[in-house]
Amino acid sequence: xxxxxxxxxxxxxxxxxxxxxxxxxxxxxxxxxxxxxxxxxxxxxxxxxxxxxxxxxxxxxxxxxxxxxxxxxxxxxxxxxxxxxxxxxxxxxxxxxxxxxxxxxxxxxxxxxxxxxxxxxxxxxxxxxxxxxxxxxxxxxxxxxxxxxxxxxxxxxxxxxxxxxxxxxxxxxxxxxxxxxxxxxxxxxxxxxxxxxxxxxxxx
Amino acid sequence: xxxxxxxxxxxxxxxxxxxxxxxxxxxxxxxxxxxxxxxxxxxxxxxxxxxxxxxxxxxxxxxxxxxxxxxxxxxxxxxxxxxxxxxxxxxxxxxxxxxxxxxxxxxxxxxxxxxxxxxxxxxxxxxxxxxxxxxxxxxxxxxxxxxxxxxxxxxxxxxxxxxxxxxxxxxxxxxxxxxxxxxxxxxxxxxxxxxxxxxxxxxxxxxxxxxxxxxxxxxxxxxxxxxxxxxxxxxxxxx
Amino acid sequence: xxxxxxxxxxxxxxxxxxxxxxxxxxxxxxxxxxxxxxxxxxxxxxxxxxxxxxxxxxxxxxxxxxxxxxxxxxxxxxxxxxxxxxxxxxxxxxxxxxxxxxxxxxxxxxxxxxxxxxxxxxxxxxxxxxxxxxxxxxxxxxxxxxxxxxxxxxxxxxxxxxxxxxxxxxxxxxxxxxxxxxxxxxxxxxxxxxxxxxxxxxxxxxxxxxxxxxxxxx
Numbered sequence: 251x252x253x254x255x256x257x258x259x260x261x262x263x264x265x266x267x268x269x270x271x272x273x274x275x276x277x278x279x280x281x282x283x284x285x286x287x288x289x290x291x292x293x294x295x296x297x298x299x300x301x302x303x304x305x306x307x308x309x310x311x312x313x314x315x316x317x318x319x320x321x322x323x324x325x326x327x328x329x330x331x332x333x334x335x336x337x338x339x340x341x342x343x344x345x346x347x348x349x350x351x352x353x354x355x356x357x358x359x360x361x362x363x364x365x366x367x368x369x370x371x372x373x374x375x376x377x378x379x380x381x382x383x384x385x386x387x388x389x390x391x392x393x394x395x396x397x398x399x400x401x402x403x404x405x406x407x408x409x410x411x412x413x414x415x416x417x418x419x420x421x422x423x424x425x426x427x428x429x430x431x432x433x434x435x436x437x438x439x440x441x442x443x444x445x446x447x448x449x450x451x452x453x454x
Numbered sequence: 455x456x457x458x459x460x461x462x463x464x465x466x467x468x469x470x471x472x473x474x475x476x477x478x479x480x481x482x483x484x485x486x487x488x489x490x491x492x493x494x495x496x497x498x499x500x501x502x503x504x505x506x507x508x509x510x511x512x513x514x515x516x517x518x519x520x521x522x523x524x525x526x527x528x529x530x531x532x533x534x535x536x537x538x539x540x541x542x543x544x545x546x547x548x549x550x551x552x553x554x555x556x557x558x559x560x561x562x563x564x565x566x567x568x569x570x571x572x573x574x575x576x577x578x579x580x581x582x583x584x585x586x587x588x589x590x591x592x593x594x595x596x597x598x599x600x601x602x603x604x605x606x607x608x609x610x611x612x613x614x615x616x617x618x619x620x621x622x623x624x625x626x627x628x629x630x631x632x633x634x635x636x637x638x639x640x641x642x643x644x645x646x647x648x649x650x651x652x653x654x655x656x657x658x659x660x661x662x663x664x665x666x667x668x669x670x671x672x673x674x675x676x677x678x679x680x681x682x683x684x685x686x687x688x689x690x691x692x693x
Numbered sequence: 694x695x696x697x698x699x700x701x702x703x704x705x706x707x708x709x710x711x712x713x714x715x716x717x718x719x720x721x722x723x724x725x726x727x728x729x730x731x732x733x734x735x736x737x738x739x740x741x742x743x744x745x746x747x748x749x750x751x752x753x754x755x756x757x758x759x760x761x762x763x764x765x766x767x768x769x770x771x772x773x774x775x776x777x778x779x780x781x782x783x784x785x786x787x788x789x790x791x792x793x794x795x796x797x798x799x800x801x802x803x804x805x806x807x808x809x810x811x812x813x814x815x816x817x818x819x820x821x822x823x824x825x826x827x828x829x830x831x832x833x834x835x836x837x838x839x840x841x842x843x844x845x846x847x848x849x850x851x852x853x854x855x856x857x858x859x860x861x862x863x864x865x866x867x868x869x870x871x872x873x874x875x876x877x878x879x880x881x882x883x884x885x886x887x888x889x890x891x892x893x894x895x896x897x898x899x900x901x902x903x904x905x906x907x908x909x910x911x
Binding site for chain 2: 738741742743749750779826829830831832848865884887
C-alpha cells in the first residue's frame with residue numbers, strides 16, 4: 251500500500267482547531283472528530299499500512315477509485331430489488347403455476363421429465379451408459395467446479411490472456427445449455443425426438 | 455406539522471433507533487453504513503466499477519433478494535400446507551382457490567424459485583468470465599458452488615411438495631438419477647426417499663429439507679459468502 | 694525447556710521431533726472432536742434410515758397358484774399378475790409359451806410349480822417377481838406389450854423380455870427382481886431385498902432382434 255504523504259495527518263487528529271470549516275458529528279457520545287476536509291464527495295480517505303522494510307511481501311497497491319456505499323450502491327440495490335419485485339408480482343399475476351391432477355403412482359405419464367435444470371443430465375443419460383453418466387457427472391460437476399479455482403492459478407483475468415480456460419468453460423456452458431434445451435423442448439413420449447411445434451412436453 | 459416531526463425526531467425512542475440525523479454529508483453517510491447492522495454488510499466505500507450495472511448485472515444481489523422473497527412467500531404458504539399425501543394436493547388447491555392472494559403467493563414462490571436457479575447460474579458464469587474466482591477468492595468460489603448446489607436442492611425438494619403428477623414423476627425420475635451415483639447406489643436413494651419409492655416418507659423428508667434444513671444451510675453459506683467478499687478485498691476488479 | 698537461538702534469542706518449547714504436553718493434549722482434543730463428529734454423522738444416518746413397516750419392504754404373501762389363477766385367469770396364459778400394483782408375478786412356463794406362440798397359448802399353465810429359488814436360472818424358474826419400477830429412471834412398466842410380447846416402458850422406451858432381461862432402450866440393466874419363497878404351496882415375496890436385474894447382454898430366452906419386431910413404445 252502506498253502511504254499518502256500527509257504531513258499534517260497527525261496534526262489533524264491532535265489539534266482539530268487547526269483545520270477550520272471541518273464538519274463534525276452533530277450529536278452522539280465520544281470526542282468530536284473532524285471530518286475529512288474538502289468538498290463533500292471528492293475527498294479521499296487515507297490508507298495506512300505499516301510495512302516492515304525487510305518484509306517478504308512486496309506491497310504495490312494503489313488506492314482504488316471508490317464511491318460511497320450510501321447512496322451509490324444502495325440506490326442500485328434498491329432499484330434492482332424494486333424491479334425484481336415488480337417483475338415477480340406481474341408475472342405471478344398473469345402466469346399460473348402448473349398443477350396437474352393428484353399424484354398417482356399407478357398412472358405413469360407418457361413422458362416423465364425431471365425438473366428443467368436436471369434435463370441436461372437426463373438427456374445425457376439417453377446417450378451414454380447410465381452408470382458412466384451417473385458416476386461421472388454429478389461429482390465431476392460440483393467438485394470440478396469447485397476445483398477450477400484451485401487448478402487455474404494464473405493471475406490473468408482478461409479473455410485474451412486465458413483463451414483456453416475461456417473456451418473450455420464456454421463449451422461446457424453451451425453444451426450444458428444445448429442438452430438442457432433438447433431435453434426440455436425436443437423430447438416427447440418415449441423420450442423420442444419431437445419438434446416443439448409438434449407438441450411441447452415441458453412443465454416448469 | 456414540523457413541530458410534530460421534530461418532537462418525534464427528538465424523542466428518546468427515535469434517538470435510540472437512529473443515532474444520527476438523515477445522512478447527507480459524507481461523514482454521516484459513512485456512519486450510516488457502519489452503524490446499521492444490515493447495511494454494514496457493505497463496506498463504507500465501494501469501488502466505482504462495482505456499482506456499474508454492466509459489471510455485475512446485479513446477479514448475486516438479485517439471487518439474494520430472491521432468496522429473501524422465497525423465504526417470505528414460503529412462510530406464508532406454510533400456514534396452509536400440511537405435508538401429508540392425503541392433504542398436500544388439496545391444500546395447494548385450497549391455497550389457489552380459497553385463500554385471499556393465495557394464488558399470487560404460490561405463483562410468486564414458484565416463479566421466484568425458477569428465476570433464482572437461473573440467476574445463480576448466470577452469477578456463476580459472470581464470476582467465471584471476470585476471473586473473479588482467482589486468488590485470493592478461491593475459497594469464496596467454492597462456497598459459491600456449494601450455494602449453487604443448495605439452490606438446486608432447495609428447488610428440487612420444493613418441486614415434490616404440491617404432490618401432483620408433475621411433482622411425483624419429476625422426483626421419481628430425479629431421485630432415480632441420484633441412485634446412479636457411485637458408492638451408494640440403492641442406499642443413497644433409500645435414505646433420500648425414506649423408502650423404496652416416492653411416498654409419504656419422501657414427502658415429509660423433502661418438506662423438512664425444503665422448509666428448514668437447507669434454508670438454514672444456505673443462510674449460513676450466504677453469511678460466509680458475503681463476509682468473504684469483504685475479507686478478500688471487496689468485489690473483484692474489472693477485467 | 695528453553696534454548697538459545699542465534700536469531701531469536703531465548704526460545705521456549707520442545708526440541709524438534711518432540712511434543713510438548715500441551716501440544717499432545719491439543720492434538721488429543723482434536724482427535725476426540727473428530728471422532729465425536731464422525732459418530733454424530735453416523736448417528737444421524739442411522740436416525741434417518743427408513744423404518745419400513747408396511748407396503749414394499751416387508752414379506753408379501755401373493756397366494757397359491759390356484760388363487761392367483763382365480764384372481765387373474767390371464768396369468769395361466771402368460772400375462773404377468775400385477776401384485777399390489779408394484780410387482781409383476783410372472784408365470785414363467787406360461788409366459789415362455791406365450792412368447793413362442795406369438796401371443797397365443799394353446800395349453801394354459803395353471804400351476805407353474807415350486808422351483809422359485811434364486812439359485813435356479815431365470816428360464817427354469819416357476820415364478821419370477823419383477824419390480825415394475827423401470828431401472829432406467831423409475832417409471833412404472835406397463836403390462837406385456839401385445840405386439841412384441843415384451844415389457845416396454847413408455848417413459849423413455851426401455852424394453853425387457855418377459856423374464857425381465859434387457860433388450861433395448863436407455864436402461865442400464867434388466868428389470869430388478871425380488872426373491873420369491875415358498876411357504877407350503879403359497880408364493881411369498883421378500884420385498885425387503887431387491888436384486889439388480891441381469892446385466893445388459895444377458896440372453897437366456899427370446900433372442901428376437903428389437904429392430905425387426907413391432908413395439909408399443911417407440
